[in-house]
Ligand SMILES: Nc1ncnc2c1ncn2[C@@H]1O[C@H](COP(=O)(O)OP(=O)(O)OP(=O)(O)O)[C@@H](O)[C@H]1O
Ligand SMILES: Nc1ncnc2c1ncn2[C@@H]1O[C@H](COP(=O)(O)OP(=O)(O)OP(=O)(O)O)[C@@H](O)[C@H]1O
Ligand code: SF4
């Protein structure tokens with residue numbers, strides 16, 4: 001008896017048109033986000049995480065295009081909405097934190113103006129209240145001297161400060177769900193912890209759900225309720241955070257966890273890279289896209305595309321999944 | 329002749345401290361934002377110096393001053409031996425690539441500028457670099473817009489390597505990368521370091537990365553260098569309270585204990601640093617003395633620490 | 649090229665812009681193809697006094713040889729308009745190019761060098777902005793004519809008009825380019841080129857310039873409309889281009905004299921062509937502006 005998901009993505013596919021042909025960038029991806037839930041999205045660089053996030057709120061620019069799929073927010077079909085309706089959903093109901101901070105920021109307007117404009121359009125506040133709220137948000141994201149920050153232009157801020165403004169811009173309209181694309185990569189560990197704390201707090205206060213796209217497994221471990229792993233345009237594993245870290249079932253997920261340099265390793269640290277590189281969208285191998293790099297690959301992996309199947313408490317797309325590891 | 333080392337001598341950088349016509353009329357000088365304050369250190373040939381510190385503490389500004397992109401307001405940078413060939417990997421993978429250039433032209437630019445290869449070999453070299461950073465040579469004909477954030481950062485790294493630098497400045501080179509690609513790139517950089525004896529400055533907020541890559545690590549707080557020691561010493565035996573807190577703040581991979589350990593308090597406004605020690609407003613060990621006199625940078629064995637006391641700060645996350 | 653390709657893909661969703669582009673293409677073809685096959689009606693050989701004031705085909709006295717009628721000198725309106733349109737386009741495009749080159753160079757200089765150079769250039773721009781383009785063009789044309797003398801050749805006269813109109817445009821180009829340069833200058837790709845050791849000039853030419861071209865293209869398009877109108881106004885006032893090489897403006901002025909007596913077609917047709925051309929150019933300009941402004945694309 002699942003409650004109705006807040007966000008439901010079904011069979012989402014995205015194509016890249018090049019010289020008349022369609023290359024699949026994202027292939028038949030389905031997932032749900034429950035109200036108040038944090039879904040972590042991780043995966044190899046270029047796996048399609050950002051593109052999936054952008055597709056949810058219809059921000060793909062040519063040559064990328066959604067070729068199939070249904071997207072529903074509390075039952076409202078976003079994929080059927082007119083650009084006009086979509087415009088009202090964006091920012092107000094779905095907040096977005098872009099990987100490139102300058103996508104959200106206008107280089108020539110002051111930070112204060114941008115924050116106030118966003119709140120004015122979505123919250124209908126008076127101008128006296130706007131200033132107070134803008135100051136409040138800058139303080140909440142932990143920036144010193146908020147008055148200076150409000151007057152500053154984006155290029156006068158450090159990478160991390162800019163990123164925090166982008167977080168404030170996405171949160172200040174109090175959306176139902178936030179799609180956060182690498183919200184903390186530009187941040188140092190301490191500020192990162194502070195931002196994650198802030199997002200958790202808002203999360204509790206307002207029940208905002210979140211799709212947290214990141215490649216930082218540490219962030220996912222601390223923040224996410226469930227984790228979706230992407231590889232070469234496919235969802236290859238999805239499970240509760242605990243299950244995923246304790247017992248990854250897909251060999252790629254296991255490799256990803258193994259590639260993290262552990263912070264408390266003694267002396268000479270080593271990192272174990274997964275050998276080889278992820279294939280580009282124009283050179284996908286047949287069968288399981290991971291097979292050329294997979295230590296468990298067998299003959300059938302080269303021909304059969306593994307479907308996502310239920311394994312234990314989660315789901316994984318692998319023909320020869322790792323055995324379940326119980327808590328040691 | 330080779331580059332023998334890089335000396336950073338008492339470098340300061342203040343933004344916006346200059347009086348405009350109006351202020352001069354009133355006889356006022358506006359208070360500038362002191363992003364970097366009196367930082368000195370040396371990097372010897374073949375060494376990797378790591379630089380860590382909170383967001384906004386002045387790491388990128390220092391990197392830009394060292395790279396000659398910004399004029400310091402005080403102090404200077406001296407290169408021992410020859411004037412080195414420089415390259416830099418920038419923090420933001422989106423603004424650091426020219427969107428109107430094809431990727432192969434972007435990577436070939438340093439090769440062509442310094443005539444590092446005969447014309448006929450440039451394309452081959454570019455393909456080789458693309459492969460080294462885990463992209464396909466066929467990607468060369470695309471424009472940067474066709475790549476994800478992590479892929480763009482790798483293009484930027486390939487461009488820096490293409491310049492065959494004597495001195496390489498890396499500003500958060502791997503923070504846009506997932507761990508598996510990050511591991512690949514770090515291994516590549518380490519390999520080049522050991523083979524070519526590359527001198528570099530490695531800025532990152534990822535402490536495990538800096539531990540893996542750096543020979544020595546400098547810790548910055550509010551524009552100042554507060555501790556500088558060998559990578560091992562910094563991590564196993566930090567002396568400055570800030571270094572300790574920074575190490576504790578890094579999230580580990582444990583999904584069950586979800587406590588985060590941000591450094592308590594807020595970063596002070598860099599245009600109005602606190603009196604005395606700049607860290608005193610957040611320091612768990614602060615004494616009245618700390619508010620009165622700024623602590624000097626003390627030498628202790630092979631380490632420099634900017635703290636009045638000789639502390640062995642306790643970890644907060646590991647119960648004592 | 650990438651710009652062009654993605655631009656065409658946006659045309660599909662903007663029928664107005666598609667229509668405008670087609671109209672512009674058709675008018676250009678008309679202006680440049682017709683004179684290839686006809687005698688210049690503004691030379692004696694092209695006129696036939698016998699046919700003067702022939703009304704359009706569907707009116708009483710219409711003649712199939714003059715579908716849109718003929719003017720006071722018996723010139724075929726269709727042919728005469730092609731010549732007029734050609735002059736208008738040549739003058740408009742050249743004037744915009746002059747403004748673009750001058751303004752572009754000064755804007756790049758102001759934005760990239762900054763400091764005193766910037767201040768001086770922008771102050772001059774401010775002063776010039778205080779005077780309307782038309783007035784400026786009239787003054788420059790007057791001065792140039794006085795210097796060169798009344799007996800100037802037709803080509804020289806056209807060159808003077810082009811220059812007079814073009815000079816009025818540099819300010820807008822310079823300002824736009826300067827502000828784009830100020831944004832681009834802080835981008836890290838410029839810093840990367842600096843670190844690599846490229847010269848200032850190389851950075852401006854190869855890195856910054858291609859990135860500021862988009863807004864320039866937009867302004868050029870919009871200014872093309874303004875230039876054509878300005879020239880038409882000058883010609884209508886009888887200043888500028890000699891009657892041996894009339895533009896649309898001169899044709900309208902010529903026809904204006906006969907409006908009272910009912911020969912409306914002599915001025916109405918050139919008027920219509922002028923209006924269609926200017927509107928089409930403006931619609932295209934607006935479309936380009938929306939296309940290149942990422943803030944307007946998709947999001948608030
Ligand atoms: N405009 C575009 N044109 C062509 N290909 C594109 C375009 N945008 C993205 N791609 C391709 O789509 C794939 C997915 O990109 P996406 O940005 O979603 O990756 P990602 O998972 O977010 O990676 P990262 O962690 O590096 O940001 C990449 O392989 C990229 O090459
Ligand atoms: N061009 C500028 N004009 C004015 N202030 C600036 C400028 N660039 C940086 N600053 C200020 O200088 C301080 C240091 O910035 P810097 O970019 O060096 O930080 P950082 O240590 O690299 O931080 P991060 O880890 O977030 O990138 C910040 O307070 C920032 O606001
Ligand atoms: S000098 Fe004082 S305030 Fe500063 S770090 Fe040491 S103990 Fe803390």
Ligand SMILES: [Mg+2]
Pocket residue numbers: 049050051099181476477478
């Ligand atoms: Mg991404």
Ligand SMILES: [Mg+2]
Pocket residue numbers: 158159160387388389419499
């Ligand atoms: Mg920085």
